Structure formats: structure tokens, C-alpha cells
Amino acid sequence: MKTQAALMLGAGQDWTVTEIDLDAPRAGEVLVEFTHAGLCFSDEHLRHGSLGALPAVGGHEGAGIIRELGEGVTGLKVGDHVAASFIPACGHCDWCVTGHSNLCDSAANSPGSVDKDSFRFSYDGDRIPANCGLGTFARYSVVSANAVIRVNPEIPLEAVAVASCGVLTGWGAAVHAAEVAVGDTVIVIGAGGVGVNAVQGARFAGAKEVILVDMNPAKLGIARQFGATAEFRTTEEALTYARQVNPRAQGADKVIVCTGNTTEAVVTAAYETLGKRGTLVLAGMSQDVLDRNVNLPGTQIIFREQTIRGTIFGSCNPRHDIPVVLDLYAQGRIKLDELVTKQYSLEEINAGFDDLRAGKNLRGVVKHA
Missing domain, CATH: 3.40.50.720 (NAD(P)-binding Rossmann-like Domain)
Structure with a gap:
């Protein structure tokens, strides 16, 4: 399938918004329609070429809806609202089973990975990585089922998006x-x-x-x-x-x-x-x-x-802590709506990062059309 996405083609460049190819989910993966993506300094580090190979699809903070399941995926269903987790938690490595899933060994799923077979995006005939294995700057992305966390569908997805990285950190x-x-x-x-x-x-x-x-x-x-x-x-x-x-x-x-x-x-x-x-x-x-x-x-x-x-990730266990923080938000005990200073279209993503660098926003959010 095709999807719109914001790519970083080379260190120090602006984001390029274009249509790219996306493979279907394989075993253990899901197709997510990302509705919102947060603009975070970690993607600015990607722009400077210090977080892995380029070109790459940006975005590691976001929220969306499951649209398709790969073979063997359990615990999720089509239509679920999910938060992105930039560190996927496998649940069985030593770090996960000792309560430190923010250090999960699966975090190797990053832009710097050399295993191109794990990449689902293609640009100009070549497979390219997604930041933190997510690529929330694409409207559609195929990610590991371990990298998304089901959330209460009554909570606005823009609030879920900011909770997925910056809030938890x-x-x-x-x-x-x-x-x-x-x-x-x-x-x-x-x-x-x-x-x-x-x-x-x-x-x-x-x-x-x-x-x-x-x-x-x-x-x-x-x-x-x-x-x-x-x-x-x-x-x-x-x-x-x-x-x-x-x-x-x-x-x-x-x-x-x-x-x-x-x-x-x-x-x-x-x-x-x-x-x-x-x-x-x-x-x-x-x-x-x-x-x-x-x-x-x-x-x-x-x-x-x-x-x-x-x-890293606020030393949180995201599968536990994201729902906890969102529950506190639903109870009115912490603020999330007030964090979103401005929303941008994907085409406005460079203006959003300009505002981030200028200190104009607490959090800018891309709202995919």
C-alpha cells in the first residue's frame, strides 16, 4: 500500500513529505493508522544524524488505531486505540521479567538496525527504517505488536500521543x-x-x-x-x-x-x-x-x-505506566490537553520543528488528515 510520510533524507536537511510504499504486516506485526504524532527533540537528534541510518521515516511519539493484524498477534484487535511505545517490550527478556521493560533487548529495533528485512517502508526502491521502529510521521505504519499499547478508546488520541513519550519520560x-x-x-x-x-x-x-x-x-x-x-x-x-x-x-x-x-x-x-x-x-x-x-x-x-x-523513558514500564497516566488524566488529576500548544498538518511539519527549536511550544502535534 501507499502512505504519506515525513522522511529525513540526509543529516541536517528539512523533513521531506512524500508518498512511500508500505508492506503488509508479517507475523507478530500490526498495521497502525497513526492519527497523531508528537514533535519531540529525539526526532531532532535523528535529523542531526546521531540516531542511526538515513534516510528514515521520522516519528516515535504517537497514537492511532489498529487496522490489520499479522499472523499470531494476540491481545490486540482491529479497531483498538493504541499508544506507540518507542521501546517495544518483549515481555520475556531478563530486563522485562525483572521490571525494567524500558531497557528491553528489543530496543535494538531502531533506525540504525542493519537488518533491512525488518524494514516495512520503501522509498525510491530501497527499504528504509522508521525511527524507533515506529515511524509515526507516516499516516500508516507496520510495527511490532510489542511496540503498541492498547488504551481506553474514550481518551482523545492527541492526549494519548503525548503520553506515549514526553509525558512518561x-x-x-x-x-x-x-x-x-x-x-x-x-x-x-x-x-x-x-x-x-x-x-x-x-x-x-x-x-x-x-x-x-x-x-x-x-x-x-x-x-x-x-x-x-x-x-x-x-x-x-x-x-x-x-x-x-x-x-x-x-x-x-x-x-x-x-x-x-x-x-x-x-x-x-x-x-x-x-x-x-x-x-x-x-x-x-x-x-x-x-x-x-x-x-x-x-x-x-x-x-x-x-x-x-x-x-530512558522515565524508567517506566510503558505497558503499565501509560494506562496509569491516562487514567489519572481521565480523573482530572494530571494535565495532558494543556501540553498541546499547537497542531500541525503533516505538510507543516518543518514549521512545527521550527517552533520546537524556538521554544514556542510545550508540545506540537501532527494531526494526520
């Missing part, structure tokens, strides 16, 4: 990775789609203070509706405030870095706000995913008994 960075506790003072650096959900997660976990840092004043202007108790444009200002409200630790108990391009300067500034026995969580990637961006005083970390850790 930020929420889980606070709840699971940082393990925010009642009474904690938390600093979140970066007020994009991941950062504001780290704020929501920290507030939900019982933090006393949730301090948001972002240089963009427009982002700070809306942060309080997601649970921020204070907002600053610099980490120095945030540290001064954290020391006032948390004199015991002389800094933050938890610091969560959610920047779109996490440089060494960002990591160093974030660490300097961390108090005694504090935890620094890196949830935002560097533009070059192999960049050595952590250069910290190890002996000071020893003296202060501090923890530095990374998190």
Missing part, C-alpha cells in the same frame, strides 16, 4: 528515577514537554517545592499550572531559593535535567544546585548522543553522598 524521571519523596525540594531544568511533566510527577509524588528553570520567559509563564512552586531563568537563582527553603541539604534533594540539548555546561550547572545526599537525574539527551557531557567533581560527590543517574 518526564513523569517517570521524577516518580521512578529521582524517586521524589514527600517533602522534597526538586529542581527541574528545562520547561519543554518533558520538563513540565517532570514537574507534574514531582508534585504528584509529594514534593514540597518544585522549582523550574528555563531561559524562555514564555515557558515560565505557564509552568505553575503544572505544579511549579517557583520559576527562575538561571540555576544560580534556583540554587539561592533552594537553599532558603531547604537549609538542611543546602540545595535541592532532586535535580532533573530535561533540556533538549544537554551539554556539559548544562550538566555542570545542574549539579551545582544539588544538595547533600541529593540525586541528579539526566532525562534530556545531548544533540550528539555520544558527546561526553558529564565532567563532575567525583570527590565532592563522595563527600556529599550524591547520586548521578540517567533515565
Whole structure:
């Protein structure tokens, strides 16, 4: 079949929207009509050529409807509403069975895969990969049944789309990775789609203070509706405030870095706000995913008994946590609608990424026609 899709043909280029070929689902796969796709900085990293082979179909955050099942697929049916999971959970590798499905070995299903037989998209006569094995920037995509999660059909699919990556990454960075506790003072650096959900997660976990840092004043202007108790444009200002409200630790108990391009300067500034026995969580990637961006005083970390850790997908188990977050949304206990600043057609995808880079949106969403 044919489908419209946004492709990244070469590093540093704009997205190309064109019609490409799509194979039918094979055993263990499903055909999904993606209705919505989130615009996330991870696809910006793909554009820079640091997430695998190009050309590739973009998009790893999204929601849609199952249209066809491959042989042997169970637990799903045609018509099901689903969230995309950019890390497919096989359910039987060691990571999955020990409760860490965000580290599932199936995550090898990525744009950098060399197994072209696993690719279902074709462009200009050649098979091409989809970002994270999903390709939500295509209206139709064939994906592993392990890479979609059935959700309540009463929940709007645009809310499901943002929950599938950015929300879970930020929420889980606070709840699971940082393990925010009642009474904690938390600093979140970066007020994009991941950062504001780290704020929501920290507030939900019982933090006393949730301090948001972002240089963009427009982002700070809306942060309080997601649970921020204070907002600053610099980490120095945030540290001064954290020391006032948390004199015991002389800094933050938890610091969560959610920047779109996490440089060494960002990591160093974030660490300097961390108090005694504090935890620094890196949830935002560097533009070059192999960049050595952590250069910290190890002996000071020893003296202060501090923890530095990374998190992928917010250390969530997506098959469990996506429904949980969507249930909280349905109960009015967390905000998802307010995250979607603007919707774009697929043809407007380059304008959407321009707005993302300019810091105009919490989350832009492509709505497939």
C-alpha cells in the first residue's frame, strides 16, 4: 500500500513529505493508522544524524488505531486505540521479567538496525527504517505488536500521543528515577514537554517545592499550572531559593535535567544546585548522543553522598505506566490537553520543528488528515 510520510533524507536537511510504499504486516506485526504524532527533540537528534541510518521515516511519539493484524498477534484487535511505545517490550527478556521493560533487548529495533528485512517502508526502491521502529510521521505504519499499547478508546488520541513519550519520560524521571519523596525540594531544568511533566510527577509524588528553570520567559509563564512552586531563568537563582527553603541539604534533594540539548555546561550547572545526599537525574539527551557531557567533581560527590543517574523513558514500564497516566488524566488529576500548544498538518511539519527549536511550544502535534 501507499502512505504519506515525513522522511529525513540526509543529516541536517528539512523533513521531506512524500508518498512511500508500505508492506503488509508479517507475523507478530500490526498495521497502525497513526492519527497523531508528537514533535519531540529525539526526532531532532535523528535529523542531526546521531540516531542511526538515513534516510528514515521520522516519528516515535504517537497514537492511532489498529487496522490489520499479522499472523499470531494476540491481545490486540482491529479497531483498538493504541499508544506507540518507542521501546517495544518483549515481555520475556531478563530486563522485562525483572521490571525494567524500558531497557528491553528489543530496543535494538531502531533506525540504525542493519537488518533491512525488518524494514516495512520503501522509498525510491530501497527499504528504509522508521525511527524507533515506529515511524509515526507516516499516516500508516507496520510495527511490532510489542511496540503498541492498547488504551481506553474514550481518551482523545492527541492526549494519548503525548503520553506515549514526553509525558512518561518526564513523569517517570521524577516518580521512578529521582524517586521524589514527600517533602522534597526538586529542581527541574528545562520547561519543554518533558520538563513540565517532570514537574507534574514531582508534585504528584509529594514534593514540597518544585522549582523550574528555563531561559524562555514564555515557558515560565505557564509552568505553575503544572505544579511549579517557583520559576527562575538561571540555576544560580534556583540554587539561592533552594537553599532558603531547604537549609538542611543546602540545595535541592532532586535535580532533573530535561533540556533538549544537554551539554556539559548544562550538566555542570545542574549539579551545582544539588544538595547533600541529593540525586541528579539526566532525562534530556545531548544533540550528539555520544558527546561526553558529564565532567563532575567525583570527590565532592563522595563527600556529599550524591547520586548521578540517567533515565530512558522515565524508567517506566510503558505497558503499565501509560494506562496509569491516562487514567489519572481521565480523573482530572494530571494535565495532558494543556501540553498541546499547537497542531500541525503533516505538510507543516518543518514549521512545527521550527517552533520546537524556538521554544514556542510545550508540545506540537501532527494531526494526520
